[in-house]
Amino acid sequence: MADSINTRCDLMMFGALGDLAQRKLFPALYQLERAGLLHDGTRILAIARNRAGTGEVRRILLEKLKEHVKWHEFDAGVAEGFLQRVDYHFLDFTNSEGYRDLNGWRTIEASNLIVYMATPPAMYGVIARNLRSNGCCDQDTRVVVEKPIGHDLESSKVINDELGEVYNENQLFRIDHYLGKETVQNLIALRFANNLFASQWDQNHISHVEISVAESVGIEGRWGYFDKAGQVRDMVQNHLLQLLCLIAMDPPADLSADSIRNEKVKVLKALRRITPHLMDTHVVRGQYTAGTSDGKPVPGYLEEEGAIKRSKTETFVALKAEIENWRWSGVPFYIRTGKRLPEKLSQIIIHFKPAPHYIFDPDQKHLANNKLIIRLQPDEGMSLQILTKDQGLDKGMRLRQGPLELTFSETFETDRIPDAYERLLWEIMKGNQYLFVRRDEVEHAWQWVDQIIRNWEDSGEPPKRYAAGTWGPVASIAMITRDGRSWYEDA
């Protein structure tokens, strides 16, 4: 059943003139307007510390919409109507008195209010306390916070405690934008709507799993943030582990937020800890040097704008994760993610075990395992590699591998795939938490990556170098080759 028009809600956007709000959130809200999904009465309060009036802020937002919405999806009339919903409030988030006027702006009760904190995480507790002390929210107000929740387990607990002092867990919508991607939600449909796969999804039938999230971009002017984070905190702690959970979790009893989250947490708890003696075989970290991107020369990480020359921050990581439970015992999950790789590509490859008894040409034995390739982005879809007889009288029983192909845009004739933030904002408006991350998920994920980061810090070893435009350090190829396997692109 298609979603119907949302119930009315008001939205306060803290950090409305920041990068995330301008690049992602307002364009997503515009798309909801374009799709007719915003309730007529819904109002948006942009909150920031730029001295400006509503008219000026609407003009800024219009320019940014033109910049960030695809030209063929931009409709001046829709944008105009959308911006009429927006008011502006000047506020330093630390100034408690400045919150008083917020109640005057609200047109409906606080239980239908959404507070979006598109701000540095250090502001979450401050904003929460100030909203409470000024009576701007109640026990039903929905509160949205961005990743990263903290820098490690300890700091994430501080942030979660601060939020927890004011809000209940069922009010908190912690964003991991990968969960808003249609193809990521499709993992649930793929696994639990197709019994064909459900019965094959374990160590009896799967030899190993690859998860690759590659980006061709570098740091994009975010060196200051990124250098304190690195690829493990920026991508593995959240997006990659969420993908791993969705692939590895047991079937949830239903689609409710807690049923799904409970299963994800079980996976995180079962991850084998990567102790110092496993670092050489289970972890490779890299940092890009000068190279090429899209055929053009690009600088290395240490030569990027704002860079400090001696940084040891990783821009690439490859990991061998193991899940210690009945379903996945002995099935490694090879994970890799990095900046300045040859292309933007996120995909998951399920490698099935070969048939128990092989009767074909021994020279072709290497072909004999099926693969399910799930393309998250771009070219969204999936392909099941199966073996067939090669056609022709002269071919005997020679085998060929070929795809059963499902490309979403072609098969379903979808004209556009919504951006992750469109889905997430829409779910927040409806009050559905299943695409948002619960506190214990965040903390178990930190616990697992903290140990890896601690091991690096203790060893003092620098990251391995790789040239921009390549698939990371050669050590990441060696990591998987040692197990007699290869990354899919290298096969």
Ligand SMILES: NC(=O)C1=CN([C@@H]2O[C@H](COP(=O)(O)OP(=O)(O)OC[C@H]3O[C@@H](n4cnc5c(N)ncnc54)[C@H](OP(=O)(O)O)[C@@H]3O)[C@@H](O)[C@H]2O)C=CC1
């Ligand atoms: N940008 C992105 O692509 C992504 C961002 N995130 C997360 O989203 C959040 C927002 O990110 P981003 O937009 O890049 O961050 P910004 O650094 O651009 O900060 C957001 C806004 O918060 C404002 N702000 C900070 N402190 C105060 C204050 N005391 N009073 C009033 N305004 C204040 C900033 O104002 P000013 O400009 O005046 O400092 C800025 O406009 C962060 O938690 C980030 O980690 C997550 C994923 C991707």
Ligand SMILES: O=C1O[C@H](COP(=O)(O)O)[C@@H](O)[C@H](O)[C@H]1O
């Ligand atoms: O959260 C983040 O994600 C982006 C990658 O997101 P995608 O949707 O473009 O795949 C990454 O570039 C950024 O460093 C990170 O903070």
